[in-house]
Amino acid sequence: MATEPILEEAPILEEAAGQCVNAHGGAIGMPQLCPEWIPNQVFWLLVTLVVMFLILSRIALPRIGAVLAERKGTITNDLAAAEELKQKAQAAEKAYNDALAMARTEASKIVAAAKADIQKDLDAATARADVEISAKTAESEKKIAEIRAGALEAVDAVAKDTAEALVAHLGGKVDPAAVSAAVSARLKG
Amino acid sequence: MEGELALLGKYIGAGLATIGLGGAGIGVGHIAGNFLAGALRNPSAAPSQMANLFVGIAFAEALGIFSFLVALLLMFAV
Amino acid sequence: MATGTEEHAAEGGLAIHPMDQFIVKPLFGDGPVHWYTPTNVTLWMGIAVVVLLGIFVLATRHRGIIPSRLQSVAELFYGFIYNMVEDVTGHEGAKFFPYIMTLFMFIFLANMLGLLPMSFTVTSHIAVTAVLALMVFLTVTLVGFYRKGLGFLSMFWVSSAPLVLRPVLAVIEVISYFVRPLSHSIRLGGNLMAGHAVIKVFAGFAGAMGIASVVPIIAIAGIYGLELLVAAVQAYVFTILTCVYLRDAVGEAHH
Numbered sequence: 001m002a003t004e005p006i007l008e009e010a011p012i013l014e015e016a017a018g019q020c021v022n023a024h025g026g027a028i029g030m031p032q033l034c035p036e037w038i039p040n041q042v043f044w045l046l047v048t049l050v051v052m053f054l055i056l057s058r059i060a061l062p063r064i065g066a067v068l069a070e071r072k073g074t075i076t077n078d079l080a081a082a083e084e085l086k087q088k089a090q091a092a093e094k095a096y097n098d099a100l101a102m103a104r105t106e107a108s109k110i111v112a113a114a115k116a117d118i119q120k121d122l123d124a125a126t127a128r129a130d131v132e133i134s135a136k137t138a139e140s141e142k143k144i145a146e147i148r149a150g151a152l153e154a155v156d157a158v159a160k161d162t163a164e165a166l167v168a169h170l171g172g173k174v175d176p177a178a179v180s181a182a183v184s185a186r187l188k189g
Numbered sequence: 190m191e192g193e194l195a196l197l198g199k200y201i202g203a204g205l206a207t208i209g210l211g212g213a214g215i216g217v218g219h220i221a222g223n224f225l226a227g228a229l230r231n232p233s234a235a236p237s238q239m240a241n242l243f244v245g246i247a248f249a250e251a252l253g254i255f256s257f258l259v260a261l262l263l264m265f266a267v
Numbered sequence: 268m269a270t271g272t273e274e275h276a277a278e279g280g281l282a283i284h285p286m287d288q289f290i291v292k293p294l295f296g297d298g299p300v301h302w303y304t305p306t307n308v309t310l311w312m313g314i315a316v317v318v319l320l321g322i323f324v325l326a327t328r329h330r331g332i333i334p335s336r337l338q339s340v341a342e343l344f345y346g347f348i349y350n351m352v353e354d355v356t357g358h359e360g361a362k363f364f365p366y367i368m369t370l371f372m373f374i375f376l377a378n379m380l381g382l383l384p385m386s387f388t389v390t391s392h393i394a395v396t397a398v399l400a401l402m403v404f405l406t407v408t409l410v411g412f413y414r415k416g417l418g419f420l421s422m423f424w425v426s427s428a429p430l431v432l433r434p435v436l437a438v439i440e441v442i443s444y445f446v447r448p449l450s451h452s453i454r455l456g457g458n459l460m461a462g463h464a465v466i467k468v469f470a471g472f473a474g475a476m477g478i479a480s481v482v483p484i485i486a487i488a489g490i491y492g493l494e495l496l497v498a499a500v501q502a503y504v505f506t507i508l509t510c511v512y513l514r515d516a517v518g519e520a521h522h
Contacts, residue, residue: 021290030265031289031392032460038394039302040291045395048312049402052319052373057365060323064345067330067338074332240355244511247504251450257461258453 159183199263206260213253220245283471285464289391307387308395315376315389323372344372348506355510359517366406367513370399371506378459378498382491391459393452400452403509411516422515451508458501462494 020034021027031037160176160183168174224242228235294305322344326337334342348371352364374390381388389395411419423440425433469487473480 025287025290026284027286027290029286030261031286031291032394032456033261033265034291037291037300037306037308037392040300040304040306041308041389041392041394042398043302044306044309044312045389045398048316049369049373051316053365053369055316055319055324056368056372060327060341061345061365061368063327063330064323064342067327067332067334068342068345070330071332240351240507243500243504243507247454247508250454251446254450254453254457257457258449261457 156183156187159187199267203260203263206256206263209256209259210253213250213256216249216252217246220249283468285467285471288387288463288467289460291392308389308392311377311380311387311389314380315373318376318380319372344368351507352510355507356514357518360510360513363406363513363517367506367509370403370509371502374399374455374505375499375502378502379495381459381463382494382498388459388463391456391463393456396452396456397448399455399505400448403451403512404448407512407516410513414517419516447512451505455501455505458497462490462497466490466494 019036020029020031160180163179163183164174164176167179220242224235224238224245227238291300291306291308293300294307294310298304300306322337323341326335327341329335329338331338345368348368349361349364352367353361356363377388377390380386381390411422423437423444425436425440428436466487469483469490473483473487476483
């Protein structure tokens with residue numbers, strides 16, 4: 001119904017003005033519903049879509065897909081390499097720790113051995129010193145005993161001599177055996 | 190006179206048809222509000238449901254678009 | 268109707284022509300618009316192709332393992348759409364990835380370029396979006412029958428519903444199946460058209476209000492931000508709905 005008056009007016013307007021545009025270049029009704037322009041829009045839309053589809057499907061999407069896959073691969077590889085390096089580092093650390101522990105054990109063993117040696121030497125020396133000391137003590141005691149015995153004999157002899165001399169001086173007859181026995185008896189008493 | 194009466198009817202009809210868009214607005218608001226309520230209860234599940242949110246809004250909106258279409262047809266095509 | 272608009276335009280006064288931005292004009296001269304005539308549709312679709320070439324071919328030409336800025340933008344689009352296709356349609360649907368990527372990039376670039384001042388928004392035309400939606404509809408139908416044969420029809424027969432309800436539901440399902448391309452196309456075209464028309468209406472206010480035009484200009488800035496969001500979201504919605512429809516054709520039955 002609305003289209004009828006437009007069609008009637010169209011010849012009156014300028015040539016340029018079509019079915020949907022008035023003489024001032026303004027829109028008549030809704031430009032979206034203008035049948036005159038639809039073939040043009042559809043044609044250029046199809047051309048554009050085909051061009052876009054070809055650009056995307058032939059060039060752009062495979063390229064971006066390849067780049068993304070490559071990046072993913074690179075990241076995976078890098079992560080794997082990093083993991084490997086990490087394991088290597090851990091192994092090295094373990095080896096270092098092992099070596100350290102071994103060295104510690106060795107050192108403590110050496111220290112213990114040295115301590116034992118020193119102890120042994122010390123013990124030996126102490127024992128030797130003890131033996132020497134006891135030997136010396138025994139010798140000294142023997143000497144003291146000898147000296148004592150000597151002194152007692154000397155006392156005995158001196159007493160006998162003195163007793164003989166006393167007896168002789170008092171004018172008695174000296175019987176050495178009797179004197180000696182008497183002195184011995186007295187000394188023991 | 191008769192043509193003007195028809196014009197009047199067209200405009201009134203177009204205006205009435207746009208009321209339908211209000212229904213679409215209610216529907217879209219309902220979906221968005223319920224989505225938000227659900228998302229606040231369980232925020233971790235919300236991003237995975239964004240697609241469903243948009244699809245739901247689109248379906249609700251489609252029915253409003255029909256009334257919009259009717260209004261446009263009344264205004265310009267009838 | 269037509270005469271009313273003309274009279275209004277001639278009056279001057281509050282000259283708001285929110286629909287003029289959607290007019291298809293020949294690029295050269297003033298001749299009639301034949302199907303092959305290079306028009307502003309051609310121009311802006313061509314610009315979209317050039318931008319696509321810039322992002323996806325020129326920026327990725329080094330194939331850098333460490334991407335440049337534009338290359339990472341291209342990779343972002345690639346990953347976003349690829350994940351969407353694979354999540355929604357499953358592994359089988361990944362074959363349709365270039366097709367869906369084409370749809371998304373075309374709609375996204377056309378929406379974004381349409382937001383430039385003085386530009387022409389090709390996706391605001393129902394003719395354009397209807398072709399896109401019909402392509403999706405035909406693809407889904409043909410692929411569904413090709414892959415599943417008559418078993419494709421079983422998606423209309425909701426086996427999880429009570430037996431009594433099934434015929435009724437089948438009718439509803441069939442209707443909603445055939446309404447899909449309509450809602451699919453009008454959602455995109457309508458959103459874009461409405462947003463651009465609103466901006467234009469506010470711009471018309473700004474022209475007539477003198478010093479007080481600060482208010483509509485601030486409003487335009489706000490709406491412009493919203494339109495940026497709408498441009499991206501509508502491209503996303505169109506694409507994800509395509510994936511959802513494709514799932515019916517390639518995926519296992521989910522009813």
